[in-house]
Structures are given as structure tokens and as C-alpha cells.
Amino acid sequence: MELDKQPKPDIRDYAHAIVKGTISSIPIPFVPGIAAEIFSILFTPSLLKRQDEWMSSIAQGLIQLQEKVEGFNLEDLSSNESFVTVTLQATQHALRNHQMEKLEALRNAVLNSALPNTLEDDIQLIFLGLVDTLTTWHLRILKLFDDPTMWAKENQRPFPKNWGMGGVSQVVNHAYPELERKGELFQQIVRDLSTYGLAQIPSGMMTVSGMLSSRTSNFGKQFLHFISTPKPLE
Template identity: 45%
Template sequence: MSEIEKDLGNTSGDYLHSIAKAGLAAIPIIGGGASELFSLLIAPPLSKRRDAWLIRLAEGIDELRETISEFQIESLIDNEIFVTTVLQATQAALRNHHEEKLTALRNAVLNSAVGIDIDESIQLMFLNLVDSMTPWHLRVLLLFQNPEKWFEDNQRQAPQFSMGSPKGVLESAFNELNGKRSFYDILVKDLNTQGLLGIDSLHTMMTGSGAMAPRTTDFGNLFISYITPPY
């Protein structure tokens, strides 16, 4: 028995595995040469992703039990939004390999488990947003929730200027985005269209303190709370 299979043998893993199987059942059955291709090239990494994802969830549920005294895993059996979240997040996780997105999906499941005070329809909307975003959408959003705190948390020197623009903040935080305006302009417009970021352009000149001001909307802050660990 592999280490992964051993890890999935615990209570949290068994429970989550039962839920996730229903989500995997949604994958259509294929035949002929396509079936052979699926068996040889797709099924093994898909199973590996599934097992790694379920272990990630099981470890998160165990952390809830250790850090939140009133949390009871048995209460999740009849928690419909939790079950739906696990199914939705599992299908999204199987389509993704980026750590930021997997972490966001995991945190969404954990927040649904503890009963976060967010309308169920909004929770499902947030799950769809995570699924459709790139990791860069998440990075830009987290930066502009509180740029000063971001630089402090990441042990980076914040830009110092008397006049500047949010563009300077972004390119100081992520040097790899220098000269890629066409790319990050799309990211910002996407986040603005989704109601998460309060600006649709980073190029307006303003004071240095203005450039470093938070840019996320209330809806954006709610989204961030949903993809942040509940402990």
C-alpha cells in the first residue's frame, strides 16, 4: 500500500473520498482508441492529482479539529453547502496544478466546513471565480488588498516615490511583469469586471501614498476571506 493510500485511510480522508467519488463520476465514459489513450496517459496523473487533493483536504479538516474546539466533523454529513463545495472544488482541483489555486480551493472547502457567513450562492460564485482565474489574478488581487502589508509580509522593500501610479506598485512587487503591460492590464480589467478590484487601470498618476492605497472592493475583500484559511 502506498503512502498516499495510507494517508487516505484516516477518518477525514475516507469521508472526503466518498464525497469526491461522486464528482469524479461526472467524467464521461469514452471508448475505442480514446479510451486506451485515457488509460495510459490521463488516468494515472488524474488519480495522482485526486489523491494529493484529498490528502490536502483531509489535512485541512484535521487542522480544523485541532484549532477550533467546537468543530465536529460529524456535523458535515448533513451540511449540504459543504458537500456541494467539496464536489465543485474537487472537479476544479483536478483541472489545475497551480499551488495558489489549489490552496484557494482548499481554503474555500474549509470555510464552508466551519460555516463562513457568506451567502451560499456567493460561495458558489467564488468557487467559479477561482476556477476561471489564473494564478496571476490571485496575486494581483492579494497585492492590492493592502500593498503596504503585502510588501511587509513578503519582506520586500516597498517603492518610495512622491508621485507615481499603481503600475509602479505592481512592477515593484513582481519584477517579472516589467514591460508586460498588455498582460497585466487584462488581469486588472478582469478583476474590475468581476467586482473584485475598484480600478480598471493602473496608469493614473497620483501621490505615492495614493498609489499604495488599497484597491479591492468590499466584494473583493469578501472573496479573499473565502479563500483564506479560517484559522
């Protein structure tokens, strides 16, 4: 009878347990002697803070999916090996990062991997690796050139109506004026996005229509979808 009075775990307990169990499985290398003491003083508070924020973020997202997606059950995730693998990988990347845009991308990847009919395992892991490798500027430029017109609408930054012939640099400089004097950085981003098969952003003069055309590949569109807010939570 006393056991019956004990509180039963609710959906938040399950979500927290899933993420906590995932994080606890990540090995932290042992550092002997005074080096370990210094390491603990310098990094433990920040690491614990990152861990707590990451756990809360994932748990809240999973709770929302449970509430909005018919047939979605948190308990089923414990036997979903693909989800567990993605969460482990994303957690390792998240604990090594402080940039909110990348943390949001990793969170969305975990939540999308929990949904049915997600991408195949290898592609998910490739995309997680790209989030870890690419900078926030890579992600911003890729999103911009996926659909410049939609980007302008979503960010309330319409492009000038009096543009004539021009190049993609005009689009970038209008969207992100801080890049105007960082041409080498932009060119490196363009090369990287091409190398990873995410986008082809041309140079040279073109019409306004060409300047505002989508430049992402199908692979790039898949990547952006995977790291974007899951449809049920939009």
C-alpha cells in the same frame, strides 16, 4: 467479543471518507475503444496523483480544524449540504488544475465552508467559480492591491522610500518585475478584476499614498478572505 477488538475509525478515517466519497461522486465520461486506452495511459496516473494529493490536503485541514475549533465535529459535515456542495465543486476544479496557488485557494475555500457562520451558499459558489476562471496573476494582483503595504511586509519586499508621484504600474513592477514588459497582460487583469466587481485599480499619476492605497471592493475582500487560510489555522 471479536467485534469489540476491531479498531474503531478515528478522525483521520472520517476526514478521508468525507473527501473520498465526494470525489467518487464526480462522473468521468466514458470513452470507447482505443481512445479510452490512450486516455487511460496518458491521464490516469496524473489524475490519480492529483486525487490523492487533494484528498490528503483536505483531510489534513479538516483534522486541524477539529483539533483547534471548539465544537467542530467532522461527523456533522456529512449532513451539511452546503459543505458537501462546495467540496464537490472545488474537487472538480482541483482535479482540472495543477497550479499550487489555485489549489491552495480551493482548499481554503472548502475548509472555510466547513466552519460555522460562513458565507451564504450562492456567494460561496460564485467565489469557487472565480477561482476556476481567474488566473494565478489575477489572484496575486488582487492580493497585492488589497493592502500593498501589508503585502510588502509579508513578502519582505519594501517599497522605495524616495518615490514621488507615480502610477500603480510602479507598484506592480516593483512587486513583480516579470510583469514590467507585460503591460497588456496587466491591463487585462485590471479590466477583469473590475468586471467581476473585485477591485478598481486606476490609471494615471497619483501620490505615493494613492499608489499604496487599497483598491479592493468589499466583495473582493470577502473573496480573498474565503480563499485564505482559515483563521484557526493561521
